[in-house]
Amino acid sequence: MHQGNSTTRRAAGLRAARLRAARLIGAAVLAGVLATTASGCSFLRGPDELPAPSRSAASDDGSATPDADPSASAEARRIAESASPRTPTPVPTEAAAPDPTVSPIAVGTVMSEADVVTPKGSVRFHYRVVVGDDGYPTVQWSSFASTLPVPVGATFLETPPSVGDGLSWHGVGDTRLGGGPGAAAPAATDMDPGRVDPSWLGAVVVYSAAESAGPDLPVELGPDKVLAVQPVRWSVPARTTNVHPVDGGARPNATGTTSDDGSADGSPTAYRIASEDLIGAVADRLGLSVKDLVWLNPDVTVYGDQQYLYEDTVLNLDPFRR
Known part of the structure; x- marks a missing residue:
């Protein structure tokens, strides 16, 4: 009876020892897998499939440290830029256009x-x-x-x-x-x-x-x-201006006709409004700002939210005849 109990105890001890050994081997294998994964290797690669080299960046102590995943870096940059957006370049506006001018004629001339x-x-x-x-x-x-x-x-x-x-x-x-x-x-x-x-x-x-x-x-x-x-024979001193209309050709909402009225350089001196003409489109066609066009025609009238011009109205384009 005592011999049977001893045999049973020895068998149980062997089984416990084998279980502890299996656990130790499993832990070692798991540690190896984790180390291999952390180093960038994969058990799914073939023998010739080595990990691609990556660029390194200097760490604070001067040693090289591997860069993070490129896709992760790009995502990080995108998040950083969205969090701190760059100041956009201002879009030119009508207010930025210079005021139209014509040089004056001296008093007493x-x-x-x-x-x-x-x-x-x-x-x-x-x-x-x-x-x-x-x-x-x-x-x-x-x-x-x-x-x-x-x-x-x-x-x-x-x-x-x-x-x-x-x-x-x-x-x-x-x-x-x-x-x-x-x-x-x-x-x-x-x-x-x-x-x-x-x-x-x-x-x-x-x-x-x-x-x-x-x-x-x-x-x-x-x-x-x-x-x-x-x-009448006139003697008017030559003057200068920063308003120089040039007909860029008909376009949507600017299909009227220009005339030069014998101007010396052939530049347009008048524009006849066509149906559906908008003041902004007409100014753009003539290479002018809306500010210029209104300055040339102080009495010009528009209607509607889009600022349509009245058909058959003739606009002055000569800065010296305003």
Whole structure:
């Protein structure tokens, strides 16, 4: 009985020893697997499949340390950049465009001066166009004389009429000079206050300022009848500008037509609005900012959220005629 118990105890001890040995072997194998995995090797590689070399970076103590996984590095950079985004480059805006300018003409500059005499010599006077203190042209009248029984007026027009025509528009610098009953003429008259350069006006026109046609008044002296037309010779100093329109060609929402009106360099001087034209698209076609276009046309009108322009409106593109 004692011998059987001893045998049983020895067998149990052997089994326990074998179990401990198996556990030790398993632990060693597991440690080897973990070490191999940490070193970058894989048990699934064949004998010729060695791990690819990787670049190293210097550690704090100067020794080389392996880089992290490239995909992980890229992801880390992406996260870092999203957390601290770079300041974007500012997009140019309308506010960044320079203000449009034209060089001024000096105060006191004489732009035109001449004597005017009607064909029969019944009316004569002298005029002088000079730049006033406000930078705009003023007409100075002097030496007026008339033998006509009606008052006489004078004005400047772009397109000269003919003697005997009736005026439909009294032009720029319109002034009643005198003659017949009525008050004396002013010594000076401001010209169009919106234009610094009046050289677009082609002629000075003398006309009858009679208020009504009476039975004893000759037809040729009736109200607004043209008595004399004399071309104007201008002497306007050259000026500079930073507004230079160039027609880049029709495009969506800018399909109108341009004209150059005989400009020296062929640049467009006017633009006629077409249907569906937008002010932004038109400005872009002409190489201008919207600020430039509004400066050239202070009275321009738009409608709608997209700022459509009114069809058949003619925009001025000449910075010297604004």
